[in-house]
Amino acid sequence: MSERLSLRPICAGLFAALLCPAAVAFEAENGVPLAITAEIGPLAIERLAVRLHGRDVTIRTELLNDSGERQVAAFYASTPLFGQLGIAEEYADKSFRDLRVTIDGARAALQSYPKAYFRGRDITSLVRKAGVDPLPHPDSDQRKLRRLGSVDGAQPSDWRGSVTYAWKATLAKGARSVHEVRFRALPRFALEMVDSDRLTRQVAQFCGDPARVRRLLAQADPQASAVMVERYDIPVDYLAMREATVDVTQPDKNWLGARPVATLACGLGDPAGGATITGTIDGPDQVLSVLVISMLEQPEAPATGEQHGR
Amino acid sequence: MAEAVTLEKSATSETSNTQGKGCVLGKFISEEDGWKIVAAAKTWVGTPYKSWGGNSKKGIGGDCSGTTNKSYIEAGFSYPYQTTSNFANFARATNRFRQIDPDKVPMQAGDVLLWPGHMAIYVPFPEGHPDRNTGVIRKGKPVANDMYTAFNERRDVPYGPYNIATFRPDKYKVYRYLVVPGAAECP
Numbered sequence: 001m002s003e004r005l006s007l008r009p010i011c012a013g014l015f016a017a018l019l020c021p022a023a024v025a026f027e028a029e030n031g032v033p034l035a036i037t038a039e040i041g042p043l044a045i046e047r048l049a050v051r052l053h054g055r056d057v058t059i060r061t062e063l064l065n066d067s068g069e070r071q072v073a074a075f076y077a078s079t080p081l082f083g084q085l086g087i088a089e090e091y092a093d094k095s096f097r098d099l100r101v102t103i104d105g106a107r108a109a110l111q112s113y114p115k116a117y118f119r120g121r122d123i124t125s126l127v128r129k130a131g132v133d134p135l136p137h138p139d140s141d142q143r144k145l146r147r148l149g150s151v152d153g154a155q156p157s158d159w160r161g162s163v164t165y166a167w168k169a170t171l172a173k174g175a176r177s178v179h180e181v182r183f184r185a186l187p188r189f190a191l192e193m194v195d196s197d198r199l200t201r202q203v204a205q206f207c208g209d210p211a212r213v214r215r216l217l218a219q220a221d222p223q224a225s226a227v228m229v230e231r232y233d234i235p236v237d238y239l240a241m242r243e244a245t246v247d248v249t250q251p252d253k254n255w256l257g258a259r260p261v262a263t264l265a266c267g268l269g270d271p272a273g274g275a276t277i278t279g280t281i282d283g284p285d286q287v288l289s290v291l292v293i294s295m296l297e298q299p300e301a302p303a304t305g306e307q308h309g310r
Numbered sequence: 311m312a313e314a315v316t317l318e319k320s321a322t323s324e325t326s327n328t329q330g331k332g333c334v335l336g337k338f339i340s341e342e343d344g345w346k347i348v349a350a351a352k353t354w355v356g357t358p359y360k361s362w363g364g365n366s367k368k369g370i371g372g373d374c375s376g377t378t379n380k381s382y383i384e385a386g387f388s389y390p391y392q393t394t395s396n397f398a399n400f401a402r403a404t405n406r407f408r409q410i411d412p413d414k415v416p417m418q419a420g421d422v423l424l425w426p427g428h429m430a431i432y433v434p435f436p437e438g439h440p441d442r443n444t445g446v447i448r449k450g451k452p453v454a455n456d457m458y459t460a461f462n463e464r465r466d467v468p469y470g471p472y473n474i475a476t477f478r479p480d481k482y483k484v485y486r487y488l489v490v491p492g493a494a495e496c497p
Contacts, residue, residue: 026428027373028393028395086478088467088477088478089478197399299367
């Protein structure tokens with residue numbers, strides 16, 4: 001990490017997203033889906049609701065134990081394997097440390113299982129021994145990293161990591177239980193040209209009508225040449241073939257500093273509706289995918305043509 | 311001005327479209343022209359990061375595609391604003407930019423560096439240039455800057471000089487502006 005940058009840790013840490021709502025780095029980054037998996041055995045899911053407000057995801061699951069005996073439900077939230085794209089990456093932290101789970105309103109204890117891999121080997125214990133978090137982060141201590149030594153002939157400064165969080169609940173015979181999972185999503189985002197085939201393809205993939213969406217964009221800003229496109233993928237393995245209510249709302253100005261004007265999800269709402277969609281899905285998919293298209297912010301002050309000092 | 315090039319001659323990438331490769335297409339900008347683009351880019355130094363695309367404004371806010379586009383226009387090498395997602399398609403479709411293979415053609419000042427989701431302007435800062443060394447450290451050692459780039463808001467770092475490998479070590483593509491004289495030379 002550069003000395004210049006280390007002097008400016010303005011938005012580092014867990015609260016970065018809360019304090020810096022319009023932060024963005026690269027113009028496009030891949031999303032990092034957090035996959036929710038459950039072992040519920042004979043327990044019944046009475047209600048399932050998924051809410052996406054801005055980037056904040058809430059998955060509410062109501063369980064019923066009608067099995068006639070005590071049951072244990074276990075849940076997992078897993079990241080994919082991830083690395084680092086560089087110092088300016090927006091998603092510097094892909095570990096979902098903000099994940100919160102409540103069971104019947106009480107905070108659930110989460111077990112965390114981070115893993116590190118390099119050149120096909122599990123190097124979790126090696127990385128830990130050096131005093132480094134197994135999950136890659138651009139702010140990992142460079143001095144400690146150099147202590148890692150060699151793995152398969154190379155220093156593992158560029159490793160991959162993943163983490164699984166787990167929690168469980170015990171339901172007595174006949175008991176009901178409400179699980180609520182909350183986290184901030186890391187969607188894929190990219191600037192796209194309004195008249196591009198890429199935008200047309202993406203709108204169609206989300207069951208939207210490209211012509212209607214373009215009309216909506218033109219109404220919002222006839223001069224706009226580019227829009228911000230976010231893709232949210234929310235994998236929930238017990239979503240498939242279950243009736244689930246879905247509620248997607250977007251703020252007037254989102255975390256990218258853009259203005260959401262169209263939200264699309266197959267099976268939900270008007271394919272060229274506004275930024276809010278609600279409805280019920282009961283399809284075979286284990287992933288809820290949502291596309292949000294936003295107008296870019298306009299500069300508030302006129303161009304000065306003057307150079308600003310660094 | 312650099313010598314005229316045909317599509318065939320400028321096809322330094324396997325992915326380049328060389329249809330009609332026999333006709334004179336244009337001329338790559340010279341290194342001197344490239345430094346004009348760098349000079350324009352330098353006037354954006356200090357501009358805060360804002361994801362404003364083609365609305366980018368000097369000193370107020372700009373992103374990587376917007377600052378690159380405006381720097382080129384200010385230097386006299388115009389092209390319609392393109393997002394990073396669309397830049398390669400635009401280059402292929404129009405030949406306004408040609409992809410350069412740095413193993414075959416040396417990179418020069420003003421070349422566009424294109425990553426998935428990011429772009430920057432290549433600058434081989436000479437010794438003594440004030441933007442060559444700004445204290446960037448890579449693997450424990452000081453490194454020289456070799457591009458102007460829009461950085462990000464999360465780090466509170468504005469547009470400015472930086473070292474390519476430190477910024478983002480994955481592979482990038484290199485594009486060079488092609489001065490197109492007109493369709494008349496293309497039968």
